[in-house]
Amino acid sequence: MFRRTRTLISIACVIALTLTGCASSDSGSDANSSSSDEAYRIGAILSLSGTYAGLGTPERNAIELEMARINDEGGVHGRPVEVLFEDDGTDEAKAQAAVTLLIEKEDVLAIIGATETGQSMAVRSDIERAGIPQVSMAGGNVITDEFNEWVFQTPWPNRLVVPFTLAYLKDQGVTRIALISDSGGYGKDGRQVTLDFADEYGMEIVADETYNRGDADMTAQLTKIKGAEADVVFMWSAGSEAATILKNWIDLWGGGPLRFNGDSSSDQLVAGAPLIIGAPGNARLELAQGAGDAAEGFEFAAGRILMLEAYSDCVGSLGVAEDFTTRYTDAYGDASDIFAGHAYDAFNIIVEAMKRLPEEFSSADLRDEIEKTADFVGVGGTFTFTEQDHNGLSENDIVMYRIDGGVWTLVGGD
Amino acid sequence: MGGSELLQFVISGLKNGSIYALVSLGFTIVYASTGVINFAQGEFYMLGGMFSVWAFATFGLPLWLAAIVGILLTAATGILFELLAIRPRKDGDQLSLIIITIGGSLLLSSLARHLFGPDELAIPAFTSGPSVRVFGAAIERQTLWIWGLTITAVVILNWVYNKTKLGRALRACAINRDAARLVGVDTRLIVTVSFALAAALGGLAGLSVAPLTQTAFDAGARVGVKGFAAAILGGLGNPIAAVAGGLMLGLIESMSIAYLSSTYKDAISLLVLLLVLFVRPQGLFSRSRREKV
Numbered sequence: 063m064f065r066r067t068r069t070l071i072s073i074a075c076v077i078a079l080t081l082t083g084c085a086s087s088d089s090g091s092d093a094n095s096s097s098s099d100e101a102y103r104i105g106a107i108l109s110l111s112g113t114y115a116g117l118g119t120p121e122r123n124a125i126e127l128e129m130a131r132i133n134d135e136g137g138v139h140g141r142p143v144e145v146l147f148e149d150d151g152t153d154e155a156k157a158q159a160a161v162t163l164l165i166e167k168e169d170v171l172a173i174i175g176a177t178e179t180g181q182s183m184a185v186r187s188d189i190e191r192a193g194i195p196q197v198s199m200a201g202g203n204v205i206t207d208e209f210n211e212w213v214f215q216t217p218w219p220n221r222l223v224v225p226f227t228l229a230y231l232k233d234q235g236v237t238r239i240a241l242i243s244d245s246g247g248y249g250k251d252g253r254q255v256t257l258d259f260a261d262e263y264g265m266e267i268v269a270d271e272t273y274n275r276g277d278a279d280m281t282a283q284l285t286k287i288k289g290a291e292a293d294v295v296f297m298w299s300a301g302s303e304a305a306t307i308l309k310n311w312i313d314l315w316g317g318g319p320l321r322f323n324g325d326s327s328s329d330q331l332v333a334g335a336p337l338i339i340g341a342p343g344n345a346r347l348e349l350a351q352g353a354g355d356a357a358e359g360f361e362f363a364a365g366r367i368l369m370l371e372a373y374s375d376c377v378g379s380l381g382v383a384e385d386f387t388t389r390y391t392d393a394y395g396d397a398s399d400i401f402a403g404h405a406y407d408a409f410n411i412i413v414e415a416m417k418r419l420p421e422e423f424s425s426a427d428l429r430d431e432i433e434k435t436a437d438f439v440g441v442g443g444t445f446t447f448t449e450q451d452h453n454g455l456s457e458n459d460i461v462m463y464r465i466d467g468g469v470w471t472l473v474g475g476d
Numbered sequence: 477m478g479g480s481e482l483l484q485f486v487i488s489g490l491k492n493g494s495i496y497a498l499v500s501l502g503f504t505i506v507y508a509s510t511g512v513i514n515f516a517q518g519e520f521y522m523l524g525g526m527f528s529v530w531a532f533a534t535f536g537l538p539l540w541l542a543a544i545v546g547i548l549l550t551a552a553t554g555i556l557f558e559l560l561a562i563r564p565r566k567d568g569d570q571l572s573l574i575i576i577t578i579g580g581s582l583l584l585s586s587l588a589r590h591l592f593g594p595d596e597l598a599i600p601a602f603t604s605g606p607s608v609r610v611f612g613a614a615i616e617r618q619t620l621w622i623w624g625l626t627i628t629a630v631v632i633l634n635w636v637y638n639k640t641k642l643g644r645a646l647r648a649c650a651i652n653r654d655a656a657r658l659v660g661v662d663t664r665l666i667v668t669v670s671f672a673l674a675a676a677l678g679g680l681a682g683l684s685v686a687p688l689t690q691t692a693f694d695a696g697a698r699v700g701v702k703g704f705a706a707a708i709l710g711g712l713g714n715p716i717a718a719v720a721g722g723l724m725l726g727l728i729e730s731m732s733i734a735y736l737s738s739t740y741k742d743a744i745s746l747l748v749l750l751l752v753l754f755v756r757p758q759g760l761f762s763r764s765r766r767e768k769v
Contacts, residue, residue, distance in 0.1 A: 278688065282730040285734075302692060
């Protein structure tokens with residue numbers, strides 16, 4: 063009897079290890095070392111499989127597109143730039159393995175990555191030990207808030223997104239918000255920053271629920287939130303679960319669309335459901351497709367790249383974004399998204415710094431030069447790094463979107 | 477907490493529970509005929525959704541036909557998997573067979589990623605419309621479908637097991653494979669059939685959940701773990717117990733969210749599972765079988 067128990071427990075342990083530890087490794091490095099004599103080598107750690115594969119794939123596309131463009135234009139100091147891709151499988155242990163490989167074996171000058179916050183943080187000790195600059199494409203606040211001289215970040219961190227969103231909600235008369243967040247890195251970070259800023263904007267957190275990735279149903283969490291009578295639900299989820307949450311929420315209320323609680327300007331007599339507001343991680347077309355009608359009225363803050371109209375008052379970025387999205391669509395058929403934009407910015411910030419340096423330079427020189435980046439007009443906004451600020455964006459680079467008729471529209475943009 | 481809220485938690489628990497139940501049925505069927513825990517079961521769940529979306533979106537088949545195509549293709553995958561990976565190693569010890577199923581699971585999800593891409597895919601609900609109201613609680617129409625399909629599958633399975641020749645052979649295999657072979661049961665065929673059945677049930681679960689959650693190449697692993705837990709909770713090798721285990725697991729999760737914390741719901745259900753294993757290793761709903769040594 064006990065032997066059977068032991069067997070079952072050990073099997074359970076084996077499967078747990080399998081699931082976390084050993085998905086296949088997709089080494090994108092095809093280059094042999096002889097050709098590297100003249101190429102500048104940059105490592106990229108992306109989530110090309112696992113939960114965030116939908117973010118990592120456009121990032122790789124963008125980097126490959128930019129690498130080809132720069133090399134066609136003659137490279138840097140007449141030498142080509144070579145990016146070595148490693149897949150972290152949306153897994154922190156694999157991200158660590160990848161960074162060790164890139165630093166020790168491939169001898170890269172800089173690291174782009176990772177796709178998600180957890181993996182970006184997981185590689186930090188190796189980055190610091192080796193003295194290699196890292197430019198992350200993840201939106202977690204901790205990445206540049208827990209400051210490290212070697213680490214830079216291209217998306218709008220949550221310390222910009224949260225005040226922007228809360229200020230917007232405050233303007234609409236919202237005082238009671240409920241939180242539902244992914245228990246993983248991005249959700250945890252967003253939840254914490256929201257809790258930190260809530261008081262400042264006079265917001266009361268009336269419910270605080272989490273879910274795990276892969277959960278098929280959030281009705282139980284949302285029932286609790288519904289009972290707490292929140293004006294607005296603030297959702298932190300960058301995965302496919304966001305669509306499930308929207309659908310469960312609308313079903314719980316018996317129909318949509320999402321609207322502000324007590325919004326008197328609305329001429330709709332039917333009640334609808336209190337608004338769910340999201341974050342840049344929701345800026346994926348799959349959300350609107352997956353949630354269908356349940357996404358009607360869903361709002362989220364994100365950068366301007368989703369709609370070229372959003373660049374109205376920043377002409378420089380518009381040109382960059384227009385050029386990039388056109389080339390991206392020509393090359394891949396899909397429209398570029400914010401994640402492709404983050405990768406564009408990360409790669410070009412590094413390349414621009416390399417161009418400013420003499421032909422021979424070290425990783426430490428490159429770090430210093432990246433920190434001197436000023437008024438770099440990228441897709442995500444205009445970057446100016448300082449010794450204290452390794453993100454360099456401001457709230458001006460974010461706008462509010464709403465899903466209307468299945469497509470993104472600008473809130474207050476007309 | 478009001479009555480309608482409590483009812484809502486129960487509904488949510490039963491909805492997740494019936495998904496777990498369908499997956500755990502697959503574990504149980506394969507375990508009964510082979511004595512092996514098939515860790516690729518979760519991938520059948522994923523494939524059911526993927527194949528249906530593919531048939532629906534790429535070939536424009538009507539939804540019901542796409543669903544049938546999804547189940548059939550998943551069952552075919554189950555048969556292929558058994559023929560190519562399990563049968564050649566049939567006489568290997570159980571541990572190596574289990575490792576083979578783990579490898580098969582990784583292979584199937586990687587293949588799905590290459591064939592269908594990394595993004596999540598959507599399929600519409602079987603019947604559209606607002607949720608149904610029962611005593612102030614909301615039930616999504618798709619949930620009714622999931623329940624209906626689960627009940628249908630269990631009833632059919634029960635009929636097959638108890639009333640047909642195939643069912644007698646399946647049960648004979650479960651009791652003693654060698655003895656079954658001696659009385660003329662084609663045990664190799666039975667193992668193949670049980671993989672096909674398990675894959676079809678997993679596929680059915682996957683495609684009926686896909687309208688709610690969307691589906692992606694990596695959807696299988698976590699559901700597989702939950703289904704495995706449900707099978708253990710109920711008692712491996714007994715279909716009714718597996719269904720009961722699935723429903724219980726769903727209810728435990730939903731009640732932990734209601735009364736404790738959503739952060740720890742998985743930890744709480746794992747704790748319950750471990751307690752059950754220590755107190756009743758044969759599972760909650762299985763009769764104790766003394767193992768002969």
